[in-house]
């Protein structure tokens with residue numbers, strides 16, 4: 001009887017510690033799977049780990065901001081020829097579809113052409129892909145995403161995987 005009770009307690013201790021271990025692992029990995037969403041339809045657009053600051057020499061204003069769980073995201077202000085202002089963040093890749101041909105001129109990153117990007121689900125304008133004009137360059141393509149068209153506040157609600165590991 002005593003022995004049974006002891007194994008029972010051992011089991012409980014094992015069970016509780018594996019719960020704790022699972023939680024710790026979840027805490028460490030969940031930011032990797034966190035996305036900013038399409039503000040219009042909620043589709044996952046860009047994973048936080050794919051954000052990468054690409055400063056532009058022609059930005060009207062620049063600031064570093066913590067967005068969701070990502071610190072020091074470079075937010076840059078631009079104006080298009082129609083006098084519309086955009087706050088833009090940059091990333092290496094995202095879930096988007098190409099909505100135009102590659103275009104030069106009026107570019108916010110000199111030396112780069114651009115392609116208009118939309119949300120793959122609702123087609124809302126999401127930003128632009130920037131492609132080096134010269135093929136003989138080390139520069140790589142990147143994405144400029146319109147901050148106002150993304151949902152990034154209340155980051156605890158935006159965790160996609162695994163949902164159960166909130167602290």
Ligand SMILES: *[C@@H]1O[C@H](CO)[C@@H](O)[C@H](O)[C@H]1NC(C)=O
Pocket residue numbers: 062063064072
């Ligand atoms: C943003 O942070 C980076 C890295 O700390 C720094 O080099 C850069 O000057 C900052 N930019 C602005 C606009 O504060």
Ligand SMILES: [Zn+2]
Pocket residue numbers: 038039040041042043119120121122123124
């Ligand atoms: Zn959408």
